[in-house]
Amino acid sequence: MNEPISITAIASVSPLGHSAENVWKNYQSGRHCFTEKSFGNQSAPVAPLDASSEEILAQLRQSDAHYKLLDRSVLMAIAASRQAVKNAGWHDGNFGVNIGSSRGATALFEQHHLDFIQTGRTKTLASPTTTLGNIASWVAHDLKASGPDISHSITCSTALHALLNGVAWLRSGMASQFLVGGSEAPLTGFTVAQMQAMKIYAKQDDAFPCRAGDFNKKQNTMILGEGAAVCCVEKDTSRALALIAGIGYATEILEHPVSISAAADCFQKSMAMALADAGNPTVDAIVMHAPGTISGDMSELKAVQKIFGDKWPLVTTNKWKTGHTFGASGMLSVEMAILMLQHQVFVGTPFQPQQTAKKLDYIMVNSVGFGGNAVSVLLRKS
Template sequence: MNTNKISITAFSSISPLGNTTEEVWANYLNENHCFSKQFLDQQETSVAPLSSDSKKIIADVRESDIKYKFLDDSVLFALAASRKAVEQAGWSSDDVFGINIGSSRGATDLFEKHYKEYIDTGKAQTLASPTTTLGNISSWIAHDLQSVGPEISHSITCSTALHALLNGVAWLKSGMADKFLVGGSEAPLTDFTIAQMRALKIYSRIDQDQESWPNLAFDFEKTQNTMILGEGAAVCCLEAGETENAIAYVTGVGYATEVLEHNISISAEATCFQKSMKMALKDEDLESIDAIVMHAPGTIKGDLTELRAIEKVFGTKLPLLTTNKWKIGHTFGASGILSLELALLMMQHDVFIGVPFGEKQDRKKPIKKVLVNAVGFGGNAVSILIEKR
């Protein structure tokens, strides 16, 4: 079997943009952001939560098995997305497929609740440990889908989901598997998580209204950090070779880690991104790359260093550049796979989704090849090149 290309045969997500492909695309076509106010960390805070319709779906998932009542939202989000993706791909419990769903924080809300109860009472609940381990996301998906293949969970901070995709590609190219379900899930809208981001001085303090845009991801001249957290999950089905039901192909993967200058920073010209992009683009004519979906979290340094890295790799002839964090916020470990969703949709519809307050870019050709970037604390970058079928 020719495994030079890896087929993406299905994709599913649940996020502030919605829970169906049609709803997600409709929301990308408008210029409204998904932020609202919640009382977190003892004050009103801009966040991007799931829609009320999506929350009903999660409630239904929780009620679908008595054991699911004790699970964290990060697991339930991933269950909802995985069920739909596997159905779309036509996989059944008779198929042997691998699972790699990662998360930066894992069972954040549940862990905080269990820990508070322990502090208050001096006792831990029986299920406190098994329901808050990072591995319980992929384990419960395997249970739900009755899968018997390998299942992996990991955290590589904000590049977690694209590292899951890297893992899936590696298994498929090695011949150790023919199919892999990969993605990321995050439910970080909790008091302690918000407090941690505020302590880092990176959380947005801009008032939430349409004129001011509370998250200024892709504004390279901003004078304050504007990161906002969102929640959600997304997964895709990967299959070795070129399949008839492919919606796109993975044609290049790249990764790199750089020496830490600071716990949360990357170098001034994002050396890790330069290396990951060059690896993913190894055999490509740079002028054939039509667009890049940037990581661009909305911080001053994070956005600018990635732009500098892209300029170093592509020179003066830049592809179209965009990001989705101005709209849905930063979903930590799920962010890379949600960026991949935007790339897939732009290719499918041949429509470029730019940033409304960004500089207008001149589009000259169809969107057939898109590069997707992600990076996390620790300078661990991933770049994935996808190509239209």
């Protein structure tokens, strides 16, 4: 069993808001964050940033001439990172940064590509402002971080892989503090069309258009959302919001480019590894990846049943409310888990009987990307 790593701060900008108070308030609400958005000659439900978070981005964009040229994914990451570092009390810049994204500067890349198609030329900064490393690089620049600066994409499990990296750096003794997370701004017509082409996007406009966590649904109901979430990890446990008790990861043999095996072998392995890493404690709840697709939700549930047997924990997800934020989704789930640990309140979905927990000491968070790149993180109450 490895020593626990401390999460001393977490911050986000998302459809739920940008402060812990607003995020928790919105988790207590039975409302979702979806709205219909037009993309050319068609429209689709999406979950955009809330108005207060949008205002923060607008102010950030106007604060520096360079920032006017950056993609939303970069600005969201900067906004969340500033708050997290402030909350953690990190002042000297002696920390590493690992913030990734599934798609990176989606909207900006699409605009530059459209300009090229129309004119045959690109703008001077088209390349540096659309590279995937742009997110972590600008965050490190903005915060004057002097540690290692890492970006990566492991599709929808990107943020939790960043957390794994941070834990590895700390456990190795190569760093004492790391800022980790993910950022995603996928609300473009092209991205929505891609999801629709895979026949996984929500079609019905009912009370709950995304039915993530509904294990009896008859059609796919995934909806895209946007947001960024980051946390500060370090070895000092005296100021911890929560402790990382165990980590697990697995990649299964690829059977299909966009789905995992029927019983989510990757999740079975990652959850088992996280449990063993923590000394096999009793898990009180699981924040599932559960993207709102029939196969995605059910395969993960089968994996939970395989690992925990008849006494499996309470299960929940936040995607019925926020949509799927791709590379940022895992860290937004960590935020949800930390808030539940702090308030000792289990937040369920509208599709299961209302459940309460006698106690919440350990909560597991799952995330997986295209191709079966699963991560499970076991959080412990501090």
